[in-house]
Amino acid sequence: MNNRQVGDVTVVDVSGRITLGEGSSELRDAMRDLVAKGNKKILLNLGDVTYIDSSGIGELVSGFTSVSNQGGQLKLLNLTKRVKDLLQITKLYTVFEVHDDEAAAIRSFA
């Protein structure tokens, strides 16, 4: 998991598995850290996520609500087909703002 700052947007590049006991706790800690530091524009790049389970989905949702409750925005970038399918099955695809192009995603925060 790697953070990049693009203007006032924090881009978090997430890779590998987001599952209970692995990536989900790492993602939770990263999101808590960003929210604690007052980051209000967060773009999660999930392009290199190979697998996500219900625990990982839970962390995405928790991150979304935490950032929203702070008056910020959390958006998703580069969903793989499997992650996209999962968000559609769980009806979360309409909850998150999803982008395929990073530059456009960055501009959308303005």
Added chain:
Amino acid sequence: MGTEREGAVKIDRAFDSTLESVDEAEALILETAATAGFDEDEQHHISMAARECLVNAVVHGNRYSAHKKVHVAIETTSERIKIVITDEGEGFDLSDLPDPLAEENLLRHSGRGIFLIRAFMDELSMRKISPHGTEVTLVKERGRNEDK
């Protein structure tokens, strides 16, 4: 051996109640599904459903107890895979789970595991085992992806 049973495989293993064992059991199930001829999407759905079930067994069933095992039985034929996952816990009630698709539940942190199992498998059944434990049976037929 009849034609229908040709290539049938049976595996029975016991795992510790740890998240590392969940990974190990999931890998075994994935490998077995691949060997049985399920396509990549089907393999992914089977392994995801099995993982959700294994996590339930370790976390909610056995509560990570070092004294309790998670039993995994896998049967494959050319047509289907049947996975039976049994814990040794006190049991947990899955009958009145809130609907994760309901508007008021969409942003809940948890509660999607059983829903995903049902979405990805063709059959899901659960029963309590005497004196302790829950047995969950998952079945997926080959070539029915388009129906799900």
